[in-house]
Amino acid sequence: xxxxxxxxxxxxxxxxxxxxxxxxxxxxxxxxxxxxxxxxxxxxxxxxxxxxxxxxxxxxxxxxxxxxxxxxxxxxxxxxxxxxxxxxxxxxxxxxxxxxxxxxxxxxxxxxxxxxxxxxxxxxxxxxxxxxxxxxxxxxxxxxxxxxxxxxxxxxxxxxxxxxxxxxxxxxxxxxxxxxxxxxxxxxxxxxxxxxxxxxxxxxxxxxxxxxxxxxxxxxxxxxxxxxxxxxxxxxxxxxxxxxxxxxxxxxxxxxxxxxxxxxxxxxxxxxxxxxxxxxxxxxxxxxxxxx
Numbered sequence: 215x216x217x218x219x220x221x222x223x224x225x226x227x228x229x230x231x232x233x234x235x236x237x238x239x240x241x242x243x244x245x246x247x248x249x250x251x252x253x254x255x256x257x258x259x260x261x262x263x264x265x266x267x268x269x270x271x272x273x274x275x276x277x278x279x280x281x282x283x284x285x286x287x288x289x290x291x292x293x294x295x296x297x298x299x300x301x302x303x304x305x306x307x308x309x310x311x312x313x314x315x316x317x318x319x320x321x322x323x324x325x326x327x328x329x330x331x332x333x334x335x336x337x338x339x340x341x342x343x344x345x346x347x348x349x350x351x352x353x354x355x356x357x358x359x360x361x362x363x364x365x366x367x368x369x370x371x372x373x374x375x376x377x378x379x380x381x382x383x384x385x386x387x388x389x390x391x392x393x394x395x396x397x398x399x400x401x402x403x404x405x406x407x408x409x410x411x412x413x414x415x416x417x418x419x420x421x422x423x424x425x426x427x428x429x430x431x432x433x434x435x436x437x438x439x440x441x442x443x444x445x446x447x448x449x450x451x452x453x454x455x456x457x458x459x460x461x462x463x464x465x466x467x468x469x470x471x472x473x474x475x476x477x478x479x480x481x482x483x484x485x486x487x488x489x490x491x492x493x494x495x496x497x498x499x500x501x502x503x504x505x506x
Contacts, residue, residue: 226357226375226444227354227357227375227379227440230354230379231379231383233376233379234376234379234380234383234384235383237380238380238383238387250380250381251385252274252275252276252404253272254346254349254381255342255343255345255346256272256273256274256277256278256342256345257272257345257349258342258343258344258345258346258348258349259272259278259280259338259339259342259345260272260278261341261345262337262341262342262344262345263278263280263281263338263341264288264292265292265321265322265325265326265337266284266325266326266329266334266337266338267284267285267286267288267325267326267334268280268281268284268285268288268334268338269281269285269287269288270338276404278342280338284326284334289322293319293323296315296316296318296319296322297315297319299315300312300313300316300319303315325337332418336414336417336418339410339414339417339418340414340428342410343400343410343429344429346381346385347381347382347385347432347433348432348436349378350377350378350379350380350381350382350436350440351378351382351436351437351439351440351443352378352439353374353375353377353378354374354375354378354379354382354440354443354444355439355440355443355444356374357371357372357374357375357378357444358443358444359371378440382436382437385433386430386433386434386436386437388400389426389429389430389432389433390430390433392425392426392429392430393423393426393427393430396422396423396426399422399425399426411425
């Protein structure tokens with residue numbers, strides 16, 4: 215995190231979200247960044263398919279090729295990747311990240327082997343618009359990440375932040391509005407065929423109100439993910455910048471050194487007993503011997 219200044223870390227997300235809000239209000243949102251949503255949508259379908267054990271190839275022009283049945287090779291490759299990532303992160307002491315990948319591994323097993331074919335098809339269909347929300351939140355969270363230099367992430371992070379903020383804000387507001395106005399639900403498809411919403415309604419019996427409520431809830435969860443990741447990253451940057459203080463230990467007295475009474479007690483109380491010499495014996499000299 216040291217490559218980001220404290221100001222960049224603190225202001226990046228609020229500024230990006232505010233700019234996305236203004237861009238949407240101006241009506242230029244679809245013209246400027248509308249095409250960035252489609253690849254995330256198709257990747258969302260593909261990710262859902264992979265977690266369910268299906269082979270899938272996302273095509274960033276509005277479609278995803280999907281296998282007809284589960285493929286053991288897809289399940290095995292994804293499980294091996296998630297398991298290896300969890301193990302390496304655990305060995306590196308990153309227990310939180312290791313737990314996340316372990317949870318994803320468990321989720322993959324459930325989606326692949328504990329669901330029937332109809333439920334798996336539902337997950338894949340729902341994953342398109344859900345992927346827009348989750349992946350855009352991931353782009354925002356990755357803004358603070360240090361990635362390999364060959365990815366040129368130091369420059370690309372800003373583009374990812376803008377795209378992620380725009381899509382997350384736009385789709386969240388869309389689904390919040392769709393709860394009250396079902397006409398806002400994006401029926402249809404860019405390919406001119408039945409879209410995801412038609413399939414959810416026709417094949418799975420979802421009413422428009424249910425569609426809007428499910429996606430609105432997913433949008434709120436994605437916003438919480440982006441905000442939490444940015445807050446954690448901001449706290450790490452603050453610690454690295456030296457802006458946090460260490461609690462001072464309690465000490466008696468005050469900080470002034472101009473008066474001895476302001477110092478704390480340095481030792482325990484001592485009780486001295488006076489000494490009296492017998493009469494006629496040597497006594498202590500009370501005045502110095504005269505010289506000269």
